[in-house]
Amino acid sequence: MARKLLLFHLLCFCCLLSTQATGQISDLIIIGKDTFMLQTCPIEHDSILSKQVSEHLSQEDFCTACWRGYQATWQIEDDKLILRKIEDSKSLFAYPDTLPEITVDLNGIFNQYQDKRGRIVASWFSGELKVVSGEQIYYVHMGFNREYENETDYQVEQGRIISKTSYRNSIKKGTSIKDAMKLVKTQFNRDYFPELANTKVVISCAVLPKADGSINSIEVQIIRPDSMMEERKNLYIERICEILKKVPQWDVLTVRNKIRKTERWTLSVLP
Known part of the structure; x- marks a missing residue:
């Protein structure tokens, strides 16, 4: 009590x-x-x-x-x-x-x-x-x-x-979402995207890990700006995925005998 x-x-x-x-x-x-x-x-x-x-x-x-x-x-x-x-x-x-x-x-x-x-x-x-x-x-x-x-x-x-x-249910500890966000912020090279030099880009991410903590799949969506060309948007997402794949081991949450995808999180990549 x-x-x-x-x-x-x-x-x-x-x-x-x-x-x-x-x-x-x-x-x-x-x-x-x-x-x-x-x-x-x-x-x-x-x-x-x-x-x-x-x-x-x-x-x-x-x-x-x-x-x-x-x-x-x-x-x-x-x-x-x-x-x-x-x-x-x-x-x-x-x-x-x-x-x-x-x-x-x-x-x-x-x-x-x-x-x-x-x-x-x-x-x-x-x-x-x-x-x-x-x-x-x-x-x-x-x-x-x-x-x-x-x-x-x-x-x-x-x-x-x-x-x-x-x-x-169980959880096997690895890299947290918070640490993954820090990794993206520190390693993303905006020089590849000069057209976004003065623009804040907001992205949404989620990762489905495998049992060993490696990545099964990644979902990345660009929320803002809407004005990005589709080709440039795809390249931006590709760069984000490359960084996320560097994470050696993700948290693995198993609920009802199934590995659960991470909570979707949003991240602002500043100019």
């Missing part, structure tokens, strides 16, 4: 530093005797339920680390997805022990989804539940764009679990 609270505060602090940062806290899910992070928000899949829950939130101490304003706790029981509680983000982001847990009264919102035992079955939800645990191996400060060592994906049909698949 203390570790979870620390994560919430760090995310909130990051939000204060940058309004562009929108990494989100996860819902929680109880499976057996353990509690895991759920990187799916079933309530948000129903616009009416989402609106009704929002109307019951305090709307105070808002933090961009939790745009939806709450954290729901779920449970898989009898192969059903059960909603146990919804906690207001006001108490999530309070300093430890300064506020009691603030929960949303579920009566009147989920009545039609209660079964004979009074449990709230998420029969409005069909789709995939992404349940994660272990070390975080990859992170981008946006939404749920992060990966963990252990991942189990549950397929749900009207609140019932119909299948599950488990994965062991």
Whole structure:
């Protein structure tokens, strides 16, 4: 619990530093005797339920680390997805022990989804539940764009679990995108392109590595300027690719048994 609270505060602090940062806290899910992070928000899949829950939130101490304003706790029981509680983000982001847990009264919102035992079955939800645990191996400060060592994906049909698949994700460290950008900036020779002497060129890049960290494929796109002749544009891209191919070993992120392409990044090559 203390570790979870620390994560919430760090995310909130990051939000204060940058309004562009929108990494989100996860819902929680109880499976057996353990509690895991759920990187799916079933309530948000129903616009009416989402609106009704929002109307019951305090709307105070808002933090961009939790745009939806709450954290729901779920449970898989009898192969059903059960909603146990919804906690207001006001108490999530309070300093430890300064506020009691603030929960949303579920009566009147989920009545039609209660079964004979009074449990709230998420029969409005069909789709995939992404349940994660272990070390975080990859992170981008946006939404749920992060990966963990252990991942189990549950397929749900009207609140019932119909299948599950488990994965062991990994990352093999090599050259980061940040270092690759530095390499391009220091090694790119603009003398080959005198027509761009007073022009800032903005490019977009992504690399798909092989298992050993070498390059499988490179994607380079020139965003600006639009005025470049096609032949010169192709030559420019070729020069960029030549530099990127000098990287001895890239980060290799394997998720769901597949090597993932790097995040697409943009780079400005100044005059």
